[in-house]
Amino acid sequence: MRALLAFLLVASAGTAAAQSMTARETAYWDVVTRYATGNRKDAVATIGGWSEKDLDRILKSVQGLEKAARRCEACEDRARFDALPLRAAILLHAERDRMDRVARMQENGGAAECAISANGRMSADLLGPAALQPGGARFASRFYAVFAQHLRSALCFLTSRNWAEAGLKLAPRDAMLLFVDGLASETIGVTGFVEPTLRSERDWRGRQTAGYENLDPKREFSRAIDGFEKALAVDPHLSEARLRLGRVLSRMGRGPEARVSLKQAVEETSGASRYLAHLFLGQCLEDDGDLDGAIGQYSAAMALRPDSQIGAVALAHAHSLRGRSETAREVLEKMLPVAGRRQAADPYWSYAMGSPEDAEALIEDLRRETLR
Amino acid sequence: MRLLPVACVALLAASASARASAPAQAPVFATRVETVLIDAFVTTETGGDLPGLTAGDFVLKDNGVVKPFELVPVESVPIRVILVFDTSNSMKGEKLERLRAAADSFLNQLRPQDEAGLVSFSDEVALKAPLTNDLSQVRSGLHSLKAQGATSVYDAIFTALITPRSALRTLLIVFSDGEDNMSWIREPQLRSAVERSNALIHVVTARGAEFQPSFQRPPLPDTPHMKALRDLARITGGSLIEVNAPDRIETAFVQIVRQMKSRYLLRYTPEVDPTPGWHVLELKLRSRKGRIRGRTGFWVESRP
Structure with a gap:
């Protein structure tokens, strides 16, 4: 509602704002308003033509308005600042940044493209001023969390973590940001790779060099545990944090703690998360030598997703360890014909790195809530 | 007891x-x-x-x-070979074409009494052709391969070990161009399954720069994954052949045929x-x- 009011203010009090605006600034806010009012495609295309220099000027003018607004709570400068559609601007720039990144990824044959463009920087730079607006701090922390997940699904794991950590500076006790921070660390630990990062040293042409950080999966998993535990301390109902905490504890060889967490996740979650909780708990039990317990959990996972390949492989393996080769074979024989005809992707496949579709759905939710 | x-x-x-x-x-x-x-x-x-x-x-x-x-x-002993092929995203283009051609040449070397099957893997493990001496089914499976998704090589090997119904020794020819990143089965579990199986495993891996997704770090001389595959082949008496370019895939298959004949x-x-x-x-x-x-x-x- 406040966002709607903000737009109305811009529309009606546009004259006040326009008094101090240059033509270029007016054009800019016009693009943002077009984006906010549903002309997304057109606005995203237009903003792509703006130079970094132009965007810097806009940012400086917003920062100037922010400075003036900070001086008073109920003056005209504050009202003018609060009326700026900054959240729409942030989403607009972020969308353009994503679009450019996808294009570069396609040009590079699917390689991760993690460099933040001028539009990406603009969206990040506007988050500080936006946090001053009513409801802005909440929006900013959500934006950080959502885009950190998007970056993870785009294989930019370090950038994802940096994004979550930037959000945590703004909202240190935000459960979702703490969770996403852990998520990025878990992903780095599982995959064992990260995007190259820029280094301070320069090559013989004076260009900044890029290199890979040394990775220690255990260190990454410890960071992940820390993030998930902190998230659960703030919000004990964040069941996906419970699931992932159990999984990482299991990877760290902390079986008893993992089992407690995963049993709780089985109770508290539903759908894909519950399916995964059954699988992961089954693996914990299997590692502990409780094959019948493991078979029970894998069977429960299969009951939730009968066409699951991972569930079938897990179940067949447990049966083969139990000496039931024929049962193992039958489980796999039922699974094989389903390949290529599954109704939905197995959640296990996107567990480690996320999926672009899930990330897009989160962004769409944020966009819908913000621009309604 | x-x-x-x-x-x-x-x-x-x-x-x-x-x-x-x-x-x-x-x-x-x-x-x-x-x-x-x-x-x-x-x-x-x-x-x-x-x-x-x-x-x-x-x-x-x-x-x-x-x-x-x-x-x-x-x-006097028929060969029962299961081709276990990587169809992850990184196999797109020439690599997959070369793999198809290499497999086709390999099938031409089989005798009427021999059997072949085809299992492909990316995220999904798929049985493209069951063990059969009608090799046209396997060729048809080869032509249906599409490159997309991640790499579940361990799950695919496990599936190929478990599913054959006969106790006759099965030859697995595994081709993969990347590190396993999606399997449920872990290396020690697969090793145990291989030890308990009756299979002979030959592995062909491709790790040259053009085989690697560029978001991954450059390959080390022998990653734990490579070491694991080498070890799995060794346990069964098979070998791991590493190729560094798509046009070397066929040579690797010829080498396997030669080994099997001699x-x-x-x-x-x-x-x-x-x-x-x-x-x-x-x-x-x-x-x-x-x-x-x-x-x-x-x-x-x-x-x-």
Whole structure:
């Protein structure tokens, strides 16, 4: 509602704002308003033509308005600042940044493209001023969390973590940001790779060099545990944090703690998360030598997703360890014909790195809530 | 306690019946009829073939004790090969085309009594063709391969080990161009399954720069994953061949065909009630100079 009011203010009090605006600034806010009012495609295309220099000027003018607004709570400068559609601007720039990144990824044959463009920087730079607006701090922390997940699904794991950590500076006790921070660390630990990062040293042409950080999966998993535990301390109902905490504890060889967490996740979650909780708990039990317990959990996972390949492989393996080769074979024989005809992707496949579709759905939710 | 060797112990009766074109015999888990088939790959010190060896040229030890065995004519035993092929995203384009061509050449080398099957893997493991001597089914499966998704090589190998119904020795030719990043089965579990299986595994890997997704760090000389695949092949007596460019894939397959044609096949029948556990097999040349490679052991399960 406040966002709607903000737009109305811009529309009606546009004259006040326009008094101090240059033509270029007016054009800019016009693009943002077009984006906010549903002309997304057109606005995203237009903003792509703006130079970094132009965007810097806009940012400086917003920062100037922010400075003036900070001086008073109920003056005209504050009202003018609060009326700026900054959240729409942030989403607009972020969308353009994503679009450019996808294009570069396609040009590079699917390689991760993690460099933040001028539009990406603009969206990040506007988050500080936006946090001053009513409801802005909440929006900013959500934006950080959502885009950190998007970056993870785009294989930019370090950038994802940096994004979550930037959000945590703004909202240190935000459960979702703490969770996403852990998520990025878990992903780095599982995959064992990260995007190259820029280094301070320069090559013989004076260009900044890029290199890979040394990775220690255990260190990454410890960071992940820390993030998930902190998230659960703030919000004990964040069941996906419970699931992932159990999984990482299991990877760290902390079986008893993992089992407690995963049993709780089985109770508290539903759908894909519950399916995964059954699988992961089954693996914990299997590692502990409780094959019948493991078979029970894998069977429960299969009951939730009968066409699951991972569930079938897990179940067949447990049966083969139990000496039931024929049962193992039958489980796999039922699974094989389903390949290529599954109704939905197995959640296990996107567990480690996320999926672009899930990330897009989160962004769409944020966009819908913000621009309604 | 009754001792029951698992499927890694092939049935003498089964291979004999195959030679005589009689119906395949179902596995019978009784110790007295079970045999272990050992493919012995023998070369000169410089890698050349060493033909014409007789049983007297080999020494076989089971847990350090010299054991008698028979030399079986290789041509009398049908080959049952399952091609286990990577179709992850990084296989797009020339790589997949080259792999298809290499597989097609390989199939041309098979005899009428031989059988082939095809399992593909990315995120999904798919049976593109069951074991059959109608090779057109396998060729059709090869043409249906599409590159997309991640890499579940361990799950695919596990599936290819478990699904064949006969206890005859199966040859797995695994091709992969990347690190496993999606399997449920972990390396120690797969190793255990391989030890308990009756398969011979040859692996072809491709790790040159053009095979690597560029978001991954450059490959190390031998990553843990590579080491694991090399080890899996070694346990069964097979080999790992590394190629560094798509046009080398066919050469690797030719090398496997050559190895299979020039190998020796030993049939060893363990004593009644063998000791449960892993039996270490040692294979040596008695009086000839050369290199020899064979399966490193077999597993005997104990059951109540």
